[in-house]
Amino acid sequence: MPPQAQGRPVTSDTPGTRADGSRPADGSRSGSGERVGPAPGPAPDPRGPGADRGSKDGLSGRQRLVKGVWPPRLTRAQLIVALLLFGLGLGLAIQVRSTNENSVLRGARQEDLVRILDELDSRTQRLQDEKRRLENQRTELENSSDQAEEARKQTLQKEQQLGVLAGTVAAQGPGITITIDDSRGSVESDMLLDTVQELRAAGAEAIQIGKVRVVAGTYFSDSGGAIRIDGRKVTRPYVVKVIGKPEDLEPALNIPGGVVQSLEKEQATVSVQREKKIVVDALRSAKRPDYARSSSR
Numbered sequence: 001m002p003p004q005a006q007g008r009p010v011t012s013d014t015p016g017t018r019a020d021g022s023r024p025a026d027g028s029r030s031g032s033g034e035r036v037g038p039a040p041g042p043a044p045d046p047r048g049p050g051a052d053r054g055s056k057d058g059l060s061g062r063q064r065l066v067k068g069v070w071p072p073r074l075t076r077a078q079l080i081v082a083l084l085l086f087g088l089g090l091g092l093a094i095q096v097r098s099t100n101e102n103s104v105l106r107g108a109r110q111e112d113l114v115r116i117l118d119e120l121d122s123r124t125q126r127l128q129d130e131k132r133r134l135e136n137q138r139t140e141l142e143n144s145s146d147q148a149e150e151a152r153k154q155t156l157q158k159e160q161q162l163g164v165l166a167g168t169v170a171a172q173g174p175g176i177t178i179t180i181d182d183s184r185g186s187v188e189s190d191m192l193l194d195t196v197q198e199l200r201a202a203g204a205e206a207i208q209i210g211k212v213r214v215v216a217g218t219y220f221s222d223s224g225g226a227i228r229i230d231g232r233k234v235t236r237p238y239v240v241k242v243i244g245k246p247e248d249l250e251p252a253l254n255i256p257g258g259v260v261q262s263l264e265k266e267q268a269t270v271s272v273q274r275e276k277k278i279v280v281d282a283l284r285s286a287k288r289p290d291y292a293r294s295s296s297r
Helices: 051-057 061-069 076-102 110-143 147-166 189-201 246-253 259-265
Strands: 171-181 206-209 212-214 220-223 226-229 232-234 238-243 269-280
Touching (some): 110 246, 189 226, 206 269, 259 269
Antiparallel strands (some): 171 238, 206 238, 220 226, 226 232
16 A cells, blocks of 8 residues: 555445445435535415315305305204294294284274163173062962962963064064165175174164065075075165164174174165154964974973
């Protein structure tokens, strides 16, 4: 070995190689003033970690939010609860609407309400008077010395009363006359029936429409554009004669939502006249029952 070779290290010509011929694990080079360190990685995306994923499907953040909310994904339990709540709300709405429509007296004036209360008091008074009258008859029968004669007398009176109610005898007394002028022909049979029912509730004892006597078995029908009562045609204007207490009959027809207002809605003209004497002379024949017999002995 020459003297110049003694004590000098053996180096490689390749930069970054160690004396033993190997490279650093991170691939950096050393020597000749170069810094040895890890290789730089890619720079972070300033848009955030989800930018690449959003750009891949082509949707913005708002579009992804709308897509996640609509269409809604309901479970079976949520759907059942929603249907129950809908049914409950619908039922409450119908009940409130029905209550408002059926409350005829909700917007009535004070004087109308007072008149209705007076009519109810009058009906109560009539029932109490009838009760006292029957009690007096019973007392007379019990205390009369000639019970047979007293019974015969009361039987005749009862016969007259039943004849008036059945329409087999004529009747007269105070009452009202109702004239319904229906020039347009819009009044139907059910409206006349409502009038009769209202009069009966107000204490009417005898009713006659045109030439037909109205009794318990009377029926109303529409036929060929005309109204028939018990099969007999009645012509316009309709004249209704009623025997009863005028102070009770007339207010019953004029209550809010009553007969007069219902007829006037059909463009009919209604007039009510109080009279001291009304004659009801239309009669009905008494029919003998085929099967019914008296049960008294």
